[in-house]
Amino acid sequence: MEEEKKIEILFPEFCNLAGDSSNMRYLRKCMPKAEFIETSFDEEMTFTKENVDLIYLGPMTESRQEKVIEKLKPYTDTIKQKIKENVTFLFTGNALEIMGKYIENEDGSRIEGLGIFDIYSKRDMLNRHNSLFKGLFEDIEIVGFKSQFSMSYGNNENCYFAKVEHGIGMNPKSQLEGIYDHHFIGTYVIGPILILNPLFTKRVIEMMGVDTPYLAFAQETMDAYKQRLKEIH
């Protein structure tokens, strides 16, 4: 039942780059009865104390990534356990990198990540990557944008989020984008990914255990989705 669902938005005061906060604004409209908890950086995280159905973390600046890692590190095992228990996670943009082994700066120095997934990331602050993305998540085509300084490497062959149809995967040589493990979704596709991808949004709501998901502005979002599918090829 939708009314029992609890969604935790982590650190919305700064994990909100690239229009990403809109994902939760849209989800609120799709799940008007669900409870949305906005946890700011100086607060205790709800998922560490009680069950939640979705944990959302948006993109952030490079310096904030380090702070977020510090904050999450003591709960690494809890997060692993939640993933095993099929709690839904949506980590967008460089939030995904926090889950890897480390993030490497240009000078070779490394920031240790949570090490939950077998990937690592490299920053290149002089070269920003921008591209359009189209890829297949299960049977759903995902469209969206990438705009980032860093790339991820490592093995996501058995746990990728989407197979690339246009654009790049986790890095320019990869055809596999992001991470999808149990119900953990991590992707470099930034911005209003849920608004741009109504079919995917439906699937995410289903993952949370809602049998008949409702989509706000279903017709309008589908029209825009179909148009973008045509444009990105």
Next chain:
Amino acid sequence: MKKNLRFYVAFYLAKLARWTLKVLKRNASYFPGKLAITICPDFLGRIDKPKTIIGVTGTNGKTTVCNILEEALRKNGYELIDNHLGSNVNSGIASSLIEEADNRGRQKKEIAVFELDERSAVKIYPYLVPTYLVCTNLFRDSLRRNAHTEFIFNILNKSIPKETKLILNGDDLLVSNLAKENERVYFGIGRLETDEDTCHNIVQDISICPNCSSKLEWEFVRYNHIGRAHCSKCDFCSPQIDYEVTQIDFEQKNMTIRNNGIEETYDIMNDNIINIYNVLTVISVLKELGMTKEQIEKGLEGQKIVDTRYSEEMINGIKVVTHLAKGLNPIACSRVFDYVRKQPGNKAVIMILDNLHDAATSSENTAWQYDTDYEFLNDDSIKQILIAGARYLDGLVRLEIADVDKDKIIAKRKELELVQDLDLEGIDKVFILHDLHSTELRDRIKEQVREKIEKERK
């Protein structure tokens, strides 16, 4: 840096290129500089420069501040170099200096005003040390190019030369923390009636303390992170303001500025808060240059915001306003939306904000729309919103997510088919909001609006 052979080769080839382009009636504001820097990478360091260089940087307001400042200086008899017609990156600056230099590479003018792109800081400041550097504000801008404010802050912070005196917006907590070791003055506007205690924008790029990550306590928020605040735990806070607006009289269209305990009153030119900041910025620079109130007044007299950015015209009782709203730039657009909703009367708003280049070649990254306060358009006084362009379907969704009543929205692919659906019933003002590159479309739409008004409102 001294002039060497390589410099002279670059200089004379660039002069030749400039001359050729002029003969061919082509734009010579970028290529000569580009050529010179390609031949001689430290060209900017070697070419003669005026004694006083005023640099203007920041996300929004650079161009307007430069325009007003240059005009004010010229009216006071200064001859100056600017990059007004050229680009604001290193090649544009080089082109301007080449243009002004005599055939032996010497400059005759004593002062330069350069608009400086924030991202190009690393390519400019090692070679060109501004005497004064103005920073208007730092906001989210093009996601592709500028990423995020911390990225731009770090670039500026690392590149600003130690000798430069900074003239900074003290109401912007990012800007006011730039290059802490440098000599500086701050300008700002004290609390206004319209300011709030909390932020009502989607984006606020400094909400926790950069030193200790604690929550900031806001004395007031004007918009986004513009306002005054202090950290709840440490001593991080907004600075003491040197040029502070203590009062704005919107009816008399003037403001009172306090500096060193002395209050002076100046005209505000335009009642939009963004433009009041722009004028305040210019006055602060002129004061730093040692000008008197009379000289400043003389400089500002008769100036207005240029038509390409703002225009208004009464047509048979309806005010038609065109207003630049730079697509991809969330804060600039939000400010315009806020301005529109706060204008008296019933309004219809026509928007053409899509990036024409992206529309022609690919699919635009529309993430910026969700950092932009479209919610401000959800206002009882706005009776109709008409959007068109390649992203009209996205625009419709965006407005619906802002809870704008669907009956109020007209969304079409073709820009020139919008006005036929404009409903003038009970409307006092029609706003045409357009992107920087859509001025031609704007003019055609304005003509359509004019025809419609003249036909329906006699």
